[in-house]
Amino acid sequence: MQYHFHAPIITFHDTSLSDLAQLTVPVALVVIPSEQKAAWLQSDAGHDLALADSLGRPLERQVGAQWQQLVFLPEQPVKGTKLYQSIRDAAALVANLPCSELALHLEGFTPAAATLLSELLLQALLSARIPLPSSKHGSEPRPVFTTIHCSPAVTLSLPALLGEVEGNGLARHLAAMPASELGASQYRQRVRELAAKEGWHCHEWDQRELALRGAGAFLAVARGAEDDGAAIVHLRYAPANAGSKVALVGKGICHDSGGYNLKINGGMYGMHLDMGGSAVALGTLLAISRAGLPIEVDCWLAIAENHIGPRAFRPSEVVTAANGKTIEVVDTDAEGRMVLADTLVLAAEQAPDLLIDYATLTGACKRALGSRYSGLFCNRPEWLAELVEIGQHSGERVWPFPLDEDYDDTLKSDWADLLQCAPGASCDHIDAARFLSHFVPATLPWLHIDLSGFRHKGGHGVVSSEITGFGVRLTLALLAQSRFIANRAV
Ligand SMILES: [Zn+2]
Numbered sequence: 001m002q003y004h005f006h007a008p009i010i011t012f013h014d015t016s017l018s019d020l021a022q023l024t025v026p027v028a029l030v031v032i033p034s035e036q037k038a039a040w041l042q043s044d045a046g047h048d049l050a051l052a053d054s055l056g057r058p059l060e061r062q063v064g065a066q067w068q069q070l071v072f073l074p075e076q077p078v079k080g081t082k083l084y085q086s087i088r089d090a091a092a093l094v095a096n097l098p099c100s101e102l103a104l105h106l107e108g109f110t111p112a113a114a115t116l117l118s119e120l121l122l123q124a125l126l127s128a129r130i131p132l133p134s135s136k137h138g139s140e141p142r143p144v145f146t147t148i149h150c151s152p153a154v155t156l157s158l159p160a161l162l163g164e165v166e167g168n169g170l171a172r173h174l175a176a177m178p179a180s181e182l183g184a185s186q187y188r189q190r191v192r193e194l195a196a197k198e199g200w201h202c203h204e205w206d207q208r209e210l211a212l213r214g215a216g217a218f219l220a221v222a223r224g225a226e227d228d229g230a231a232i233v234h235l236r237y238a239p240a241n242a243g244s245k246v247a248l249v250g251k252g253i254c255h256d257s258g259g260y261n262l263k264i265n266g267g268m269y270g271m272h273l274d275m276g277g278s279a280v281a282l283g284t285l286l287a288i289s290r291a292g293l294p295i296e297v298d299c300w301l302a303i304a305e306n307h308i309g310p311r312a313f314r315p316s317e318v319v320t321a322a323n324g325k326t327i328e329v330v331d332t333d334a335e336g337r338m339v340l341a342d343t344l345v346l347a348a349e350q351a352p353d354l355l356i357d358y359a360t361l362t363g364a365c366k367r368a369l370g371s372r373y374s375g376l377f378c379n380r381p382e383w384l385a386e387l388v389e390i391g392q393h394s395g396e397r398v399w400p401f402p403l404d405e406d407y408d409d410t411l412k413s414d415w416a417d418l419l420q421c422a423p424g425a426s427c428d429h430i431d432a433a434r435f436l437s438h439f440v441p442a443t444l445p446w447l448h449i450d451l452s453g454f455r456h457k458g459g460h461g462v463v464s465s466e467i468t469g470f471g472v473r474l475t476l477a478l479l480a481q482s483r484f485i486a487n488r489a490v
Helices: 034-042 044-054 081-095 111-128 158-176 184-198 207-213 216-222 271-291 335-349 363-369 381-394 405-411 428-437 472-479
Strands: 009-012 027-033 059-063 066-073 101-106 147-151 201-205 231-237 244-256 295-306 318-320 326-328 354-359 373-378 397-400 446-450
Touching: 027 034, 027 081, 027 111, 034 044, 034 066, 044 059, 066 081, 081 111, 101 111, 111 147, 111 158, 158 271, 158 472, 184 201, 184 231, 184 244, 184 271, 184 295, 201 207, 207 216, 207 231, 207 335, 216 295, 216 318, 216 335, 231 271, 231 335, 244 271, 244 335, 271 295, 271 354, 271 472, 295 335, 335 354, 335 428, 363 373, 363 428, 373 381, 373 428, 381 397, 381 472, 405 428, 428 446
Parallel strands: 009 147, 027 066, 027 101, 101 147, 244 295, 244 354, 354 446, 373 397
Antiparallel strands: 059 066, 201 231, 231 295, 318 326, 373 446
16 A cells, blocks of 8 residues: 555647647547537537536537547636535546546636646646555556646646645545554654655654653653554755745544543544544645745654553543643543644744644534634734635635633643643633643744544545545645745744
């Protein structure tokens, strides 16, 4: 179950629709403005199509040796949920066909619209072709695309486009790996190999080193596992031309049993996805590195398993985190904030310009938002409106929640500096964010993303699989706005 992304050769030509079938490409996706649909169906060329359309069938035709799939998209496309749904639907019409060569032709769009649609369709097509790991017999993976011919000739940054597809694909691949194949040690092995291949600096803070550093919150969770696989893995991509530095932190619980607060009533099923946040951090690093963006990235993966065993941590223990704060444990199933606490402390010590953490953290966030959005917390409230808008445009939507200090009232402990979480019913997604804020200096701009959207039937943005890799695309979109990473002196 190795992850290999095969980037196709993508070429751009100013081919006309009438010349399209002259290309020796068996399948073409032909995109026409929706506003021209009626006229198109009434024309001679559209005669058979009008019948198919009235029957609600895909609009397809054979031209010479070429099979053409027609789709209609808005003449003036605006990035948003509706457009992304149309893009995923359009890509699905051809992504599942067993062809390795494809033509993508846009007819009758302005250069700006053609550029936007080409970019989104290419991303959706390539993402849909990335096979997720499967142990099922007889499931033949579809061939990879070797060549895609695009017309008209638009200008796209292919390294950035392909980097995003590859990074998101990595995040989805790792998340889909079953717990039996991706335990903490196996995950670390993969990360080590990837770092060597990509030329990233890699340091694994193992449990001995973390004990010396006083990372008692992380180690409390690590204790339950039968091996010493848990570690905080630090990766660094440092291009010579870097203008700013970003830290990406991810929760990497390879399997979450809940610990002594054991998950019941089927709640443990699917808990191999609890490392999704770390997969997003790693996938984002890969995307940035492949695109060669001039940003230094410190990526921190909090890799552990939350198990029961003779040494596993228990409610009512008091542990001390790496910044000296003492924590009274309330619920061992709130392990994510424990491993993140120490990881955030280590990440903040490297003085990044911006710190982002990703975690499949709370059921409360999912109850509040469903899986169409992920929860957003930010210690720069004046950024929230713009971040929400970036989410809408990227197709990975985030919605803000408060991070006011007075929420700390529910985290007051009789015996320690902090309660790990509020006993009983509470707005746990906000409590969790407040808890984490005690491990991030107020001077450091920080975003916390509670990944309620990590798993969503139908997908998000340009990605159609249920495991979405939510966060890679959003982060790339927000890092493209330099104001979020040029605030060193805030
Ligand atoms: Zn848990």
